[in-house]
Amino acid sequence: MANKEEKPEGKESSWKDLIYNPRTGEFLGRTASSWALIFLFYLVFYGFLAGMFTLTVWVMLQTLDDYTPKYRDRVSSPGLMIRPRYLDVIVNRSDPQQYKKYVQDLEDFLLDYNDTVQEQNVQCPEGQYFLQDDPEEKKVCQFKRSQLRQCSGLADTNFGYSEGQPCVLIKMNRIIGLKPRGQPYINCMAKRETLLEMQYFPTEGHIDKMYFPYYGKKAHTKYVQPLVAVKLQLLEQDYNTTLTIECKVEGSDLRNNDERDKFLGRIAFRVHVTK
Numbered sequence: 001m002a003n004k005e006e007k008p009e010g011k012e013s014s015w016k017d018l019i020y021n022p023r024t025g026e027f028l029g030r031t032a033s034s035w036a037l038i039f040l041f042y043l044v045f046y047g048f049l050a051g052m053f054t055l056t057v058w059v060m061l062q063t064l065d066d067y068t069p070k071y072r073d074r075v076s077s078p079g080l081m082i083r084p085r086y087l088d089v090i091v092n093r094s095d096p097q098q099y100k101k102y103v104q105d106l107e108d109f110l111l112d113y114n115d116t117v118q119e120q121n122v123q124c125p126e127g128q129y130f131l132q133d134d135p136e137e138k139k140v141c142q143f144k145r146s147q148l149r150q151c152s153g154l155a156d157t158n159f160g161y162s163e164g165q166p167c168v169l170i171k172m173n174r175i176i177g178l179k180p181r182g183q184p185y186i187n188c189m190a191k192r193e194t195l196l197e198m199q200y201f202p203t204e205g206h207i208d209k210m211y212f213p214y215y216g217k218k219a220h221t222k223y224v225q226p227l228v229a230v231k232l233q234l235l236e237q238d239y240n241t242t243l244t245i246e247c248k249v250e251g252s253d254l255r256n257n258d259e260r261d262k263f264l265g266r267i268a269f270r271v272h273v274t275k
Ligand SMILES: *[C@@H]1O[C@H](CO)[C@@H](O)[C@H](O)[C@H]1NC(C)=O
Pocket: 092, 093, 094, 095, 274, 275
């Protein structure tokens, strides 16, 4: 220790001086005031950037309307979805535990369509758009699950799964402002040579215009999409095979044959029923 303290003056520019030089008072090669200036500069610089950013975002937000999206080049076409939410519906009709998940999924989904809940909504005139000018809370056209008849889960609480003629619900995604022209309906086909009988609820897979346009989540809080139920009338000879069913929205200007988007206005799913 003693030896080290007696080191000659010439050794003072050792590596330690690079960190702190006691003679000049420099820390990492700069004096305290130099460091202070640098910190001050960056503080002001980044403070300015943060301020600019906040101001820009704030100005943007001021120009947004809560009720309609700002950037919408054109009203696009909706995709189709099915319930139960499975693209492979595998049913062993004699095993309720096996198909329980489908029944449960349908039951959960239809809670919003409960007749007692829907009675609080408006009975809209059929066959025409339900246009509303009131910018605040929009009214909702009622769609009762009982309209789905044999697929409502009311009379037949198994939605046809126990008899091997399962129901599938088809719904269209919500698109704000969409007003389909023509008379849209859902049509399904089995991809095979022979025809597969199906029953539609409402009749002919009709989607009424009264459910359009949709005014958005905020204004149209309780909106329910119109549904079409399809009951696949499988016979025993249709068992043990996987059938591909394709459903499309037809009769309107809604697109259903986009090459890149196979859910645009259509959906395909598979059904396999065993006894
Ligand atoms: C269907 O369920 C029944 C009853 O649980 C069972 O005996 C039968 O093996 C099942 N069939 C198939 C194909 O899994």
